[in-house]
Amino acid sequence: MASTYKPEQARVPPAVQLPVPPVTKFKIALCQLSATDDKERNIVHARRAIEEAAEKGAQLVLLPEIWNSPYSNDCLPVYAEDIDAGGDASPSTAMLSEAARSLQITIVGGSIPERSGDRLYNTCCVFGKDGKLKAKHRKIHLFDIDIPGKITFVESKTLSAGDNHTIVDTDVGRIGIGICHDIQFQELAMVYAARGAHLLCYPGAFEMTTGPLYWELVQRSRAADNQLYVATCSPARDAGAGYIAWGHSTLVGPFGEVLATTEHEETIIIAEIDYSQIELRRTNLPLQNQRRGDLYQLVDLQRLNS
Numbered sequence: 001m002a003s004t005y006k007p008e009q010a011r012v013p014p015a016v017q018l019p020v021p022p023v024t025k026f027k028i029a030l031c032q033l034s035a036t037d038d039k040e041r042n043i044v045h046a047r048r049a050i051e052e053a054a055e056k057g058a059q060l061v062l063l064p065e066i067w068n069s070p071y072s073n074d075c076l077p078v079y080a081e082d083i084d085a086g087g088d089a090s091p092s093t094a095m096l097s098e099a100a101r102s103l104q105i106t107i108v109g110g111s112i113p114e115r116s117g118d119r120l121y122n123t124c125c126v127f128g129k130d131g132k133l134k135a136k137h138r139k140i141h142l143f144d145i146d147i148p149g150k151i152t153f154v155e156s157k158t159l160s161a162g163d164n165h166t167i168v169d170t171d172v173g174r175i176g177i178g179i180c181h182d183i184q185f186q187e188l189a190m191v192y193a194a195r196g197a198h199l200l201c202y203p204g205a206f207e208m209t210t211g212p213l214y215w216e217l218v219q220r221s222r223a224a225d226n227q228l229y230v231a232t233c234s235p236a237r238d239a240g241a242g243y244i245a246w247g248h249s250t251l252v253g254p255f256g257e258v259l260a261t262t263e264h265e266e267t268i269i270i271a272e273i274d275y276s277q278i279e280l281r282r283t284n285l286p287l288q289n290q291r292r293g294d295l296y297q298l299v300d301l302q303r304l305n306s
């Protein structure tokens with residue numbers, strides 16, 4: 001018997017329409033940077049890379065996860081900054097704000113360790129062209145892993161988890177933010193898609209076991225499942241570090257296609273985003289209308305409670 005299901009019968013609110021972005025085509029820069037134990041050097045180094053990216057035409061710059069500090073449970077408390085206090089209490093975000101304003105670009109500022117009261121978070125700040133802080137995302141899913149003989153890392157020893165998802169309207173479209181391990185949770189990406197995101201940005205430091213296994217796979221999955229753009233930015237690899245990053249920062253399009261990527265050395269990837277490709281993909285294959293809300297549903301608790 002033919003199905004009688006109609007999408008409008010689903011009990012959850014329908015996905016919002018994709019908002020019209022302020023620009024359709026623009027350049028994004030993925031700054032795959034090295035992070036040393038010298039915080040001042042890391043800040044100056046990131047500032048230079050952002051400037052170079054802007055000179056090459058990037059309107060959006062994405063930095064890596066934990067770019068101002070070595071990524072270790074010993075270092076995170078020492079390098080942490082009080083972002084809400086700002087100024088001298090947060091030289092890293094002061095630099096990002098100044099760079100965004102003077103270069104007239106949007107910056108998704110990777111992540112830095114944040115101190116807030118007696119807690120520490122892994123936090124990404126987004127700055128607009130006016131230098132104002134537009135959003136702050138605290139990593140929701142902390143990276144606790146134990147594969148004996150390969151990788152043992154317990155981020156939750158030091159950090160607390162954030163409790164909110166973060167979606168932000170910018171001069172380069174509506175952006176959903178996640179940090180590294182957040183990318184493994186498809187529900188977060190689905191919530192962002194349901195809220196009209198054009199692009200998901202994930203600063204991320206996958207490592208030498210998980211990187212080759214599924215770093216590219218999860219990026220392509222989040223993009224293809226949700227028919228939107230996904231951008232990731234890793235630290236460059238330092239083979240002598242305690243935590244060795246995989247690298248391979250990447251831009252994926254709404255067909256799940258890799259548009260730009262790299263190996264593990266320091267580099268700045270410049271690539272073009274064209275949001276008209278999202279509409280095209282969704283017209284070609286209208287997954288949103290084909291979804292069976294009578295059989296399964298995504299419940300966005302944050303939205304329902306607001």
Ligand SMILES: NC(=O)CCC(=O)C(=O)O
Binds near residue numbers: 179
């Ligand atoms: N820094 C991280 O969150 C790493 C995440 C990772 O490697 C994963 O498999 O997830």
